[in-house]
Amino acid sequence: MSHTVESPGSATVPASVPPSPLRTASWARIRELFALDPTTVHLNTGTVGAMPYEVLDTVDRVTRQWTGGLLDVYRPAMFTEYRAFIGRTFGVDEDEIVICHNATEGVARVIHGLDLRAGDEVVTTTHECYSVLSNFNLLRNRHGIVMRTVTPPSGHDVRAEEIIDLVESAITPRTKVLSFAAITLFTGTMFPVRQLCELAHRHGLTTVIDGALIPGMLDVNLRDYGADFITCSGSKFQCGPLGTGLIYVRNKVVPESNPLPLPTFWPLISTWYPMMGSPPPRTTNEVASYNMGDYLQSAGSANLARGAALTRAFELWDDIGRDRIERYVMDLAEYARGRLIEAFGEKAMYSPGVDPRLRSPLIAFNPFRRPEDAWNIKKFITFVKRLETEHRIWTRWTEFDVPGSPHQHYAARITTHLFNTRDEIDHSVRTMVRLAEEMS
Ligand SMILES: Cc1ncc(COP(=O)(O)O)c(C=O)c1O
Structure with missing residues (x-):
């Protein structure tokens, strides 16, 4: 990262530094960190969170740092340190994380990068976000894939097994992809992600998880879910700036989490993808053969403040304690x-x-x-x-x-x-x- 741009704090913090005072701060004190309108009650974080003042300040400060100078905007737009920092929070590596513009863009780049052909089936649910269903439907109209959508049960008494059995019943020998939200936006159902990914492993399926609501809500290791792709929002529970999202892309084979080979994937919108010839074959073990995160991150000039401010939100969460x-x-x-x-x-x-x-x-x-x-x-x-x-x-x-x-x-x-x-x-x-x- 250029010397003029701030790097994530903990990259430079020695191990002996005591925990942040936020770790034990009262919730009333933590509330004061947020730019909330005191006359309103905000019960809609599922749509958009509220930014902490520090995140707002970072957007402003970094935008100013990059205005009117003679600086290379392309190299910092790879967000290498920020991706490494955010990846560590989620137990994954920099080559598996991309900072994108929102959950919608993230999932569209994943869906259109899948290697699907006419007749291939995608199992998903009617409770997916429009951003998921419209993109699979576009693939259906364009390439003739088949969507098999199930309607999950809703209500106070629903149990995880009902969802798993329903999803399993939709899988056929032509199914290639299983896609669902980790937390659905319509009924707020936390899907049993790990069990559904294990089901997908048994059937050899690629898994595309809409994890828009995960960051900032759950203290999770993304790799442990066992999915191939997880797309996230940065501006909902994580309270980063609007116009921030994440893509987790499995880029190595860690058998305990997902024993399947890496799926063929076409990184859409990439200036890193070779201009001639092909990338190396994808790895079959725990050592990546190339940096898929870089392929996706390298997509022209970028708003550099986004990466810095989203990372500031991640740091705050780590200070408070996820x-x-x-x-x-x-x-x-x-x-x-x-x-x-x-x-x-x-x-x-x-x-x-x-x-x-x-x-x-x-x-x-x-x-x-x-x-x-x-x-x-x-x-x-x-x-x-x-x-x-x-x-x-x-x-x-x-x-x-x-x-x-x-x-x-x-x-x-x-x-x-x-x-x-x-x-x-x-x-x-x-x-x-x-x-x-x-x-x-
Ligand atoms: C589960 C889920 N997925 C995807 C999205 C799309 O998010 P965005 O509009 O920020 O891209 C939302 C938005 O509310 C959501 O709740």
Whole structure:
């Protein structure tokens, strides 16, 4: 990295430095780090988080450093140190991490880089983000692949085995790819990622995981999931700048995590891919034969502040403690789930609650008394809008298929994060109860 650009702190921090005071700071103190509007309640991190002031400052500072100088913008745009730093947080190497523009771009670059031909089948679910389904559908229209989509069960009582059995039932001898979200955005279901990847290994499938909601929420080792590709957002739970995302691309064979050979992959949008001839064959062991991360990262000039600011957000999370953040976020979600069930009943819940493996901090529910209101889109739009404009509570509504239902269902969705509090949940649930009554 050029001497004029800041590098991730811990790359230069000696091992003897004591842990950051943030490691034991109160959640009230941690909340002060964020550029939150004190008059609003932000329960929509599943869409976009709130940036810490330090991240905002980094965007500004690094943008200024690179303005009007005579600096080489191409080499730093490889984000080598930032990728190494972020990779370490997730237990993977620099050659397996790419800083891209968002989850949508990341997954599109993966899907269109797969070596799929007419008749090849992709197993996925109807609960995937539009960014996933539209790109596979484009491949269907363009190349004649076949999409086999299943509709996952929703509701308080769903168990992980139901999801695994359903996915398995869609796999045929022509299936080449299994794709699903680690945490779904519509019902907030935490998919059993490792078990589904093991299922994929048994059937020789390439796995494409939409992990948009993983960074900043879960303290995980990405390699341990056993997937081939995981695409992430940097601006949701990780609270980096808008326009940041990550691609994890498996670039070596570590049999304990995934024993399958590396899939053929075409790195789209690359100025590193050879201009003549072919790259070396992909490795069959734990030593990479080339840096696939560089192939994808090298994509012309870049906004250099993005890499620095996203890395600053990662450093802050490491200082606070990712394990601690995950626990807080999940505990607060359980508190919120309890309050929502008290207020609206178990039957109103679309998110899993009984099986702890499937719970996430995204909770979707029907706040209206009449079950048929669940397919009244106008009510949901109005409910979310009124929460926002009259009560300054920011949520969202979602729409999704429900097995056996002729209609799409709609739900209100809240998300808990490290800057939210129990008081905010109490206040929001009380407000939602009143508003739903008024609208019933
Ligand atoms: C699970 C999931 N995947 C993908 C996306 C797309 O993210 P982005 O619009 O930031 O690219 C979202 C957005 O909410 C999401 O929740």
